[in-house]
Amino acid sequence: MAAAAPPAHGPPHVVPARVPDSIVPLRGLPIVGVVFALLIVAIASDKLWPLEFFHVAAGALWTGIDLFLGLVLGPILGSMAVPSRIELTRRLMPKLALIMPVLVTCTLAAGWQLGLHLGTVDSAYMNHDWIVASYIVVGVMAVIALAVLEPANIAVLFELRKENPNGMVIGKLMKRFIYTAGITGVMQIATLVIMTKVAIG
Amino acid sequence: MTEQRQPPIIQLGVASMVLIVAAGITLVSHLPNAVPLAVPWILLAASAAALVANAFLLTRIEGFAWARFTTVAKWTLAAYTVTAGMLEYTFIRNHTSGGPLVVLTLSLVVYAINVPVLVAYTVAHYVPED
Numbered sequence: 001m002a003a004a005a006p007p008a009h010g011p012p013h014v015v016p017a018r019v020p021d022s023i024v025p026l027r028g029l030p031i032v033g034v035v036f037a038l039l040i041v042a043i044a045s046d047k048l049w050p051l052e053f054f055h056v057a058a059g060a061l062w063t064g065i066d067l068f069l070g071l072v073l074g075p076i077l078g079s080m081a082v083p084s085r086i087e088l089t090r091r092l093m094p095k096l097a098l099i100m101p102v103l104v105t106c107t108l109a110a111g112w113q114l115g116l117h118l119g120t121v122d123s124a125y126m127n128h129d130w131i132v133a134s135y136i137v138v139g140v141m142a143v144i145a146l147a148v149l150e151p152a153n154i155a156v157l158f159e160l161r162k163e164n165p166n167g168m169v170i171g172k173l174m175k176r177f178i179y180t181a182g183i184t185g186v187m188q189i190a191t192l193v194i195m196t197k198v199a200i201g
Numbered sequence: 202m203t204e205q206r207q208p209p210i211i212q213l214g215v216a217s218m219v220l221i222v223a224a225g226i227t228l229v230s231h232l233p234n235a236v237p238l239a240v241p242w243i244l245l246a247a248s249a250a251a252l253v254a255n256a257f258l259l260t261r262i263e264g265f266a267w268a269r270f271t272t273v274a275k276w277t278l279a280a281y282t283v284t285a286g287m288l289e290y291t292f293i294r295n296h297t298s299g300g301p302l303v304v305l306t307l308s309l310v311v312y313a314i315n316v317p318v319l320v321a322y323t324v325a326h327y328v329p330e331d
Contacts, residue, residue, distance in 0.1 A: 023276075036287065043294055105284045112291045123234050132230045139222035146316045147215045151323035154273065158328040169327050 023157045028098045039106055043113045051117060054110035059195070062103040063188045065096075066141075070185020074178040082167045085174060090160050093153050100145070108138070120198060127198050134194045141184050141191075149180040207326065208258040213251050214319040220248035221311050228304055238300045245304055248311050255318060266329035274321035278313065285313040 042050035077085055115121030120131060152173040159165050159173070224244035228236055259265065292305055 036283070039287065040290065043291055101280065101284055105287050109287045109291045112288075113294070116295050121229070121232060123231055128230075132226070135226045135230060139226055143215060143218045143222055147211070147218045147319050150316070151211075151320040154277075154320050155324045155327045158269075158273075158324050162328075173327060 023094065023154065023161075024098045025094050028095075032098065032102050035102055035106065039109060042110060046113065046117060048114075048117060051110050051114040054106050055114045058103045058106035058110065059191075062100070062107050063191055065100070065103070066181070066188045067185045069096075070181040070183070070188075074181045074185070077174065078178050082171065086160065086165060086167075086170060089156055089170070089174065093157055093160075097150075097153055097157065100150075104142075104145075127201070130194050130197055134191065134198070137187055137190045137194065141187050144180050144184055144187075149177060149184070152176040152180070208262065210255055210258055210322045210326075211319065213255045213258070214315055214322075217248045217251035217255070217311065217315050220244045220251065221308050221315070224248065224304065225308050228301055228308075232297075232301070236301050238304060241304045241308075245308055245311070248315075249307075252311055252315055252318070259318075259322065266325040269329055270321045270325035272321075273324045274317045277317035277320045281313045281316050285309040 038050075039054055042054050077088065080088065112121065115131070119125055120127070122128075125131065156170055156173045156177070159169050221244070224241040227244065228238075228241045231237070259270075289306060289309055292302060297305065
């Protein structure tokens with residue numbers, strides 16, 4: 001019996017991610033500038049459509065990304081081998097470090113202006129309790145994201161810039177990232193419940 | 202990574218953030234009616250006190266990676282000043298004024314300092330060397 005022929009191609013070759021020159025992708029900064037400029041125009045104009053667009057589009061992306069990270073990608077990341085986890089982290093985290101604060105700022109700034117425009121932030125509004133509940137949910141998510149998740153994310157990025165990243169440090173910080181992403185993911189379900197309730201009046 | 206016991210910088214930072222968020226929620230949940238400012242002021246003062254306590258504790262850490270801390274804090278402060286500025290703009294745009302504006306502005310200042318301190322401390326603590 002003939003020996004099995006070697007495969008025409010070897011195992012897929014994994015190209016390690018290049019160590020970036022900066023912690024956040026600098027190419028994205030002009031886009032952030034344009035988005036913020038448009039946000040200022042939307043708030044200054046106080047027109048319903050641009051405000052609705054910024055609040056709903058940024059809010060939907062924020063919610064969707066949080067849910068995906070917390071409930072889908074987080075558990076997958078937690079079960080991956082450390083080298084694979086490092087590869088994914090090195091590619092994903094710099095982008096998230098730029099995207100998430102922009103989405104959060106757009107959602108909140110446009111949301112506040114929209115609330116004033118529609119009268120939903122007025123304390124006399126019929127669903128005021130729901131609006132206050134949304135403040136609390138956003139507040140809790142903000143504390144978790146800004147005080148725990150974001151610092152861990154940035155520290156991982158610094159560790160990954162080393163020639164020989166310390167797997168123990170990355171593992172410890174990533175565990176923090178995965179748990180907090182899970183919590184904010186679950187809290188985003190509360191956001192969906194509140195916002196759909198407010199939308200129907 | 203240093204294994205020696207560290208002061209509760211993260212815990213105090215989280216407490217400061219919780220207090221400042223509570224101050225903001227208390228305040229904006231009353232708008233546009235007259236806002237009782239006593240509770241927001243107390244929460245803001247407590248949050249600022251936690252921030253000052255954190256700064257003091259930071260100076261007491263032996264062998265702390267100040268160079269790394271300063272680099273990270275500087276850039277993070279720049280980024281969070283922009284986001285705080287956007288939120289401040291929405292308040293000013295809508296004629297928030299007087300006591301409520303002062304409390305909201307100071308709350309945003311504490312927020313814009315607190316986040317860089319937490320990010321920079323975490324980086325300097327876990328990834329101290331260049």
